[in-house]
Amino acid sequence: MKDPIFKRLLELHPKFSDLSLTRITKLLKKLKFNEKKLPKIIHIAGTNGKGSTASIIKSLLNEHNYTTHLYTTPHLVKFNERIQLHSKDISDQLLLKYLYHCEKINQKNLITYFEITTAAALIAYQNHPADFLILEVGLGGRFDATNIIKNKKYAAITPISIDHQDYLGNTLTKIAYEKLSIFNHKSINFINYQKPVVKKFAMNFLKENAIQAQFAGSDWRISNHFYIDKDYKISLENLSLNGIHQYENAGLAIALVKNILKSNFDIQVTQKALSNVQWAGRLQQIKKGKLIKAINQFHSIFLDGFHNLDGAKVFIKNLQGKNNLLVCSFLIHKKYQAILKILEPHFKKIIVVPMQEENSIQSKHIKNTNKIIMSKGLSEAINEISNQSGLNSTIYFGGSLYFIGEVLEFNQKK
Numbered sequence: 001m002k003d004p005i006f007k008r009l010l011e012l013h014p015k016f017s018d019l020s021l022t023r024i025t026k027l028l029k030k031l032k033f034n035e036k037k038l039p040k041i042i043h044i045a046g047t048n049g050k051g052s053t054a055s056i057i058k059s060l061l062n063e064h065n066y067t068t069h070l071y072t073t074p075h076l077v078k079f080n081e082r083i084q085l086h087s088k089d090i091s092d093q094l095l096l097k098y099l100y101h102c103e104k105i106n107q108k109n110l111i112t113y114f115e116i117t118t119a120a121a122l123i124a125y126q127n128h129p130a131d132f133l134i135l136e137v138g139l140g141g142r143f144d145a146t147n148i149i150k151n152k153k154y155a156a157i158t159p160i161s162i163d164h165q166d167y168l169g170n171t172l173t174k175i176a177y178e179k180l181s182i183f184n185h186k187s188i189n190f191i192n193y194q195k196p197v198v199k200k201f202a203m204n205f206l207k208e209n210a211i212q213a214q215f216a217g218s219d220w221r222i223s224n225h226f227y228i229d230k231d232y233k234i235s236l237e238n239l240s241l242n243g244i245h246q247y248e249n250a251g252l253a254i255a256l257v258k259n260i261l262k263s264n265f266d267i268q269v270t271q272k273a274l275s276n277v278q279w280a281g282r283l284q285q286i287k288k289g290k291l292i293k294a295i296n297q298f299h300s301i302f303l304d305g306f307h308n309l310d311g312a313k314v315f316i317k318n319l320q321g322k323n324n325l326l327v328c329s330f331l332i333h334k335k336y337q338a339i340l341k342i343l344e345p346h347f348k349k350i351i352v353v354p355m356q357e358e359n360s361i362q363s364k365h366i367k368n369t370n371k372i373i374m375s376k377g378l379s380e381a382i383n384e385i386s387n388q389s390g391l392n393s394t395i396y397f398g399g400s401l402y403f404i405g406e407v408l409e410f411n412q413k414k
Contacts, residue, residue, distance in 0.1 A: 003096060005096065012106070021147065023110065031119060033122060035148075040152075042054075043154065044157075046192070047160050048311050051072050052246060056273075057253045061257060062273070063272050068132045076280055085124065118145040137179070137182065155184075155187040155189045156252055162309065162310075185209075190213065190256050192249070235271070246283075250274060281404040284303045291411045297390050299392055299393055300394050302320075308334060309339055315398060325347060325348055327353060327375075327381045328353075329361060329403035332361055336365070339399075352375065354377065
């Protein structure tokens with residue numbers, strides 16, 4: 001949706017990000033926001049897997065006949081994707097209603113784009129009853145705009161790795177501190193599988209703050225495509241999301257939802273929920289659309305938003321076949337050189353393209369090699385891939401989620 005309000009909101013704060021809860025707290029007070037009117041909160045922080053975990057939680061709750069709102073970021077094609085009411089993208093009419101209201105009440109005061117759009121989402125959720133609100137952290141956790149929740153909530157931490165160092169710190173423990181800080185003394189907490197240094201830090205953090213949490217690997221575990229805890233052994237083979245890493249995301253989601261539902265938790269309903277999960281851009285297979293027509297020969301086409309180094313490592317583990325081709329793009333503050341280095345051995349050809357994003361990688365950032373070349377744009381890259389691919393080729397589009405959005409938008413064109 002194109003509306004001048006999005007440009008105006010971006011101009012309310014000159015920086016990409018300035019982490020603070022002060023501005024959104026003041027605005028929500030002016031908006032007469034009442035946290036007690038929100039549905040029960042499920043708050044998710046971490047580096048990788050937040051959106052996938054949120055989508056699995058949503059499906060589990062929906063199949064158990066509970067209604068859900070969902071807040072996630074970034075969007076892929078339309079901003080409306082960020083704000084789901086009853087598991088459906090907010091309508092243009094409602095979205096503009098809440099954005100214009102927040103803009104008016106804010107009176108051009110300094111506030112980030114994410115903060116004011118989060119405020120609009122919270123007012124929408126406050127005004128539309130549901131059983132649960134799943135809140136995905138935008139950046140970090142401690143000073144993220146979603147971390148204004150003071151009452152009881154369920155809180156989950158997905159795998160933590162190095163990302164957004166300029167804002168969260170340049171070590172795993174500093175980043176872990178920011179993300180673990182969504183926990184409070186009223187929250188019921190769950191932590192997915194982590195690197196040893198992160199798990200050790202998390203255990204010390206919990207002890208120092210007198211906070212309890214359940215851990216993957218001890219309170220539940222994933223083994224041979226099964227979720228296992230003291231009560232259940234649940235097959236995950238029906239999970240509709242591609243990639244073996246999604247089993248761990250599903251494990252976190254099941255552990256959390258099982259704790260919420262208690263005696264109402266049903267294994268058969270859970271199996272159905274796992275088979276119905278939808279989450280675009282994460283090892284998503286493209287089976288129809290303009291891409292299918294634009295590329296002459298191929299075996300299959302996948303999209304994956306592996307936007308950091310750990311994400312790229314997981315992506316590599318899930319590659320199919322040997323004749324792989326990749327079109328990708330990154331933001332310039334990401335470790336794109338290191339990502340391309342580990343990707344290179346696994347692909348016949350890698351084509352890097354600039355995005356329409358302001359901080360996108362450009363031709364000056366990439367030196368062409370025998371395998372890696374820079375293209376002028378997505379259309380040119382698709383033509384190049386079409387010349388390179390054969391009936392046994394698996395074609396991937398990956399990297400930044402902003403780029404995945406551009407690919408999806410291209411695929412939807414007639």
